[in-house]
Amino acid sequence: MEVLKKVEKALEKDLCDHCLGRLFAQLGHGVTNEERGKALRIVHAMMETTEEKRENVPEEAGTCETCENLFDELNKFAELVSEELNKFEFEDFLVGSRIDPEIEEREEKLWTELNLNTAEQIKSEINREVGKKIQEMIDKEVDLEKPDIKAIIDTRFDSIEIEISPLFIYGRYKKLDRNIPQTRWPCKRCRGKGCEKCDGTGKMYETSVEEIIGDPLVKAFSGDDFTLHGMGREDIDAKMLGDGRPFVLEIKNPKKRYKDLEKSEEKINKSDAVKVSSLRVTEREKVIEIKQARSDKSYKVKMGMKEAVDRTKFKKVLDELRCKDISQKTPSRVSHRRSDKVRKRRIKEIGLLSLDNKEAILKITSEAGTYIKEFIHGDDGRTQPNLSDELSTRCEVKELDVLKIHYPEGCDQDEKVKRN
Ligand SMILES: [Zn+2]
Numbered sequence: 576m577e578v579l580k581k582v583e584k585a586l587e588k589d590l591c592d593h594c595l596g597r598l599f600a601q602l603g604h605g606v607t608n609e610e611r612g613k614a615l616r617i618v619h620a621m622m623e624t625t626e627e628k629r630e631n632v633p634e635e636a637g638t639c640e641t642c643e644n645l646f647d648e649l650n651k652f653a654e655l656v657s658e659e660l661n662k663f664e665f666e667d668f669l670v671g672s673r674i675d676p677e678i679e680e681r682e683e684k685l686w687t688e689l690n691l692n693t694a695e696q697i698k699s700e701i702n703r704e705v706g707k708k709i710q711e712m713i714d715k716e717v718d719l720e721k722p723d724i725k726a727i728i729d730t731r732f733d734s735i736e737i738e739i740s741p742l743f744i745y746g747r748y749k750k751l752d753r754n755i756p757q758t759r760w761p762c763k764r765c766r767g768k769g770c771e772k773c774d775g776t777g778k779m780y781e782t783s784v785e786e787i788i789g790d791p792l793v794k795a796f797s798g799d800d801f802t803l804h805g806m807g808r809e810d811i812d813a814k815m816l817g818d819g820r821p822f823v824l825e826i827k828n829p830k831k832r833y834k835d836l837e838k839s840e841e842k843i844n845k846s847d848a849v850k851v852s853s854l855r856v857t858e859r860e861k862v863i864e865i866k867q868a869r870s871d872k873s874y875k876v877k878m879g880m881k882e883a884v885d886r887t888k889f890k891k892v893l894d895e896l897r898c899k900d901i902s903q904k905t906p907s908r909v910s911h912r913r914s915d916k917v918r919k920r921r922i923k924e925i926g927l928l929s930l931d932n933k934e935a936i937l938k939i940t941s942e943a944g945t946y947i948k949e950f951i952h953g954d955d956g957r958t959q960p961n962l963s964d965e966l967s968t969r970c971e972v973k974e975l976d977v978l979k980i981h982y983p984e985g986c987d988q989d990e991k992v993k994r995n
C-alpha cells in the first residue's frame with residue numbers, strides 16, 4: 576500500500592517519535608504525534624518477516640534529523656511561558672511559536688521527498704503540546720479563537736513575546752458640558768506635538784468625553800492607550816442627557832482584567848462634565864454592534880426666531896411636519912469631509928414645550944442621522960422642508976440637547992460575554 580511504503584521510508588530516517596508521527600498526522604485522530612510515531616514503529620516491527628526483527632521494535636533516533644530534539648525542551652518552554660504569563664491577568668491564553676527556519680526547511684524537504692500530504696507543521700505541534708502543559712500548570716484554558724493573551728516562543732533564543740488582546744468596556748455616558756468634544760481632537764497646526772496655538776497641549780480642546788472616561792480606566796487596567804467608540808456623536812456644543820449614549824471603551828494592552836468597575840465609575844463621575852453608568856466588560860463584537868445601530872433620537876431644541884410667531888400658527892406648522900420625511904443635502908458645515916448627497920429622514924415626533932416671544936423650546940424625535948440644526952435653520956434651502964421656511968422667519972438653534980437614544984431594549988446586555 577502506498578501509505579505503508581511511505582511509513583517504511585520514513586522509518587529509515589533518524590527521527591524522533593514526534594517528527595515521525597507528525598508526518599502522518601492527518602491519519603487517525605485522538606492520538607498525539609508522539610503516540611502515533613511510537614505506534615508506527617511497533618506496527619512496522621510486527622510485520623517483519625523474522626521473529627528477531629518482530630521482537631525488537633526500533634527505538635527513536637538519538638538525535639532527530641528534523642528537529643534536533645526540540646521536543647525535549649517542551650517542559651522548559653512551558654515553564655518560561657507560565658512564568659511570563661503570571662505577570663498578567665487573563666482568562667484564557669494561546670501559545671504561538673517561531674521555529675528555527677532551518678528546522679522548517681528540513682521538514683518541508685522531507686514532505687517532498689516522501690511525497691506526503693498527511694503531515695502537520697512542527698509549529699502547530701509545539702504550540703499545542705506546550706499549551707497543554709501550561710493549561711495544567713496554571714489552570715487556565717487555551718482559547719484558539721479569542722485568547723485574552725498570546726505568548727509567542729522563539730525556540731532559538733528561548734525568549735517569550737507577549738501579545739495582550741484589548742479589553743472592551745461597555746457603558747453609557749452623559750455629557751453635561753457644551754464645550755467638550757466626544758473624542759480627543761489633536762491641534763490642527765501641530766498635529767498633537769504641542770505648539771503656541773494650543774499652549775503646548777497638542778489639543779484643540781482641553782479634554783474630551785473620551786479622556787474623562789478613558790484616563791481612570793486605562794490606569795485601573797494598567798493599559799497603554801484607549802479609544803472611545805460611541806454610538807454616534809453629539810455636536811461639541813450639545814449636551815447628552817437622559818440615560819446617556821452607549822459606548823465601548825477599548826483599552827489597549829491591559830495588564831489587568833479584573834478591576835472593580837464600580838470604583839472606576841465613581842472616579843469618572845467625579846467629573847462635572849461627564850457621567851457614566853452601567854459599565855461592564857464586553858466583547859469586541861459590541862463595537863460593531865453599536866457602530867451599526869441606527870437608533871431614533873429625541874432632542875430638546877432651544878431656538879430663536881427673527882420675528883415672533885403666534886402660538887396657533889406655530890403649532891399648526893409642527894402638526895404638518897410630524898411624521899414627515901425631510902430631504903437633507905449634506906450640510907454645508909460638514910460637506911468638506913462627507914460626500915455630498917441627499918438623505919431622506921423622518922421627523923417622527925415634534926412638539927412645542929414652550930414659546931416665549933422670539934424663543935421656543937421644542938422636543939423632536941427623529942430617525943438616526945437627521946441633522947437637527949439644519950432642519951431648524953434650513954441650511955440655505957439644503958434641507959426641505961425646514962422650520963425657517965414653514966414659519967416664514969429666520970430660525971436659529973440656540974441650544975441642542977440629546978434627551979434619549981432609542982437603543983433597542985436588551986442591547987445593554989449581551990449573552991456571550993465571558994465574564995460578569
Ligand atoms: Zn524530531
Ligand SMILES: [Zn+2]
Pocket residue numbers: 762763764765766767768769770771772773774775776777778
Ligand atoms: Zn498645537
